[in-house]
Amino acid sequence: MLTAFARAFRTPDLRKKLLFTLAIIALFRFGSLLPTPGVDYDAVRQCTTSVDDDAGIYGMVNLFSGGALLQLSVFALGIMPYITASIIVQLLTVVIPRFEALKKEGQSGTAKLTQYTRYLTVALAVLQSTALLALARTPGRIFQNCAADLVPDDSLFRILTMIFTMTAGTGLIMWLGELITDRGVGNGMSLLIFTSICAGFPNGLWNVKAARGWDAFIVMIVVGLVVVAAVVLFEQAQRRIPVQYAKRMVGRRMYGGTSTYIPIKVNQAGVIPVIFASSLLYLPQLVAQLGDTTAGWRQWIERYISRGDHPLYVLMFVALIIFFTFFYVAITFNPKEISDNMKRYGGFIPGIRAGRPTEEYLDYVLSRITLPGSIYLSVVAIIPILALGLFSANQNFPFGGTSVLIMVGVGLETLKQVESQLQQRNYEGFLR
């Protein structure tokens, strides 16, 4: 199995892709550690080491940006603005007729939508960097018990330069992600989130050991392994819909007559719903930051939505995950397209007529199978909150459902892509 990794590196074009991906990841980490001009590097270092595990309101976002956010680095905002922008654009395809028309248009329409997503990303990045810098300007607001002055010179020009730098950083990350998707292995966006989470992982693990001793550490590792196995189990589970291909004569040769199946995964949506749900729940916090500290609505948001352990938060999180799972499956899996394709090549599901009934049948199976899938996603995602009660561990619990889900999900996806490329050259892959 391990030799497969070596074999992957021995295949020339695969090696090129893997090294390219690694180079981009290295570049991404470099930018995440590079301080933004105008930030007092020593002060930031002091603060990050003194308050390591209590990121407070920024916990989840800091996790997604791999610690870059609290270091106020060039890539401080990470891919969060892009994720938020793509959620908004995808939601808008349902609401705004023009967007819907664009989506149906095919490739050129999708290109247009991607363009809108990018503009929106830049707008959100400006907004978020402004909010972050407004917070960083006053000492002791990002880090509750650290009084060092993070931004010594807060003249307008300086602040504008910083906003500009962070926005440009977000744009660069967006491009890096697309480069990985195009020329590397795996999906760029998810790989970059994966990188960020991996970066914060050893530290989080160590914090648990330091805070609770070896017993809790070992229990957590065991729980983590169980979660990993559960995620693999559910990601691999699929409902196979049998498809028969009719035999047909083309000229003097026989074609078809084979039987295959359409694999419908229990969790067809992957990790996207969890990412969407957690970034959407972060939005109210972002808005709250801009408001007055004493305002009633802001305190309400801070009490119920910012803290990850409140029942209302858990409830909203679960509801959002279930919603996004159904939503994302509906967006990405098109029963009509599949049934049309089958019809064109003379395929049919035994017992069901081609065309409309096939489409309805696929839709029927999909809408039934997605419910357990979405429940599984939300159960895994709220494990850290359950652990919060059991272990009184903090929110950055490294085996938190969201992080494990993303790590395992992205890992599986990427490995499968490498595997299929290995198999193209008749090599036996990892997953045998």
Add this chain to the structure above:
Amino acid sequence: MTELHDGSAVPERETGDDRRETGSVASREKSDRRGSSPVARTSLYFRQVVAEMRKVIWPTRHELTTYTTVVLVFVLVMIAIISVLDYGFGRLMFWVFG
């Protein structure tokens, strides 16, 4: 081949109740839904969910263990690479800015 073509073209022209004859689960379920109470409909939905879940093919024990170990190895390797990178870049930043 011609037969198949006819068969596939027919449902597109016909609409509504004719589809029930095809005997697909989807259309049967549709006729069941008509005129029933929300409670009955939800319970039917959940029964259908259970029925579909029974048809799901789970990975075998062997598959599960190999996939889990492969993913674990991959994630650990990535964490190691990224930690080394972070350490190196951190030292570099400290040297330049600190």
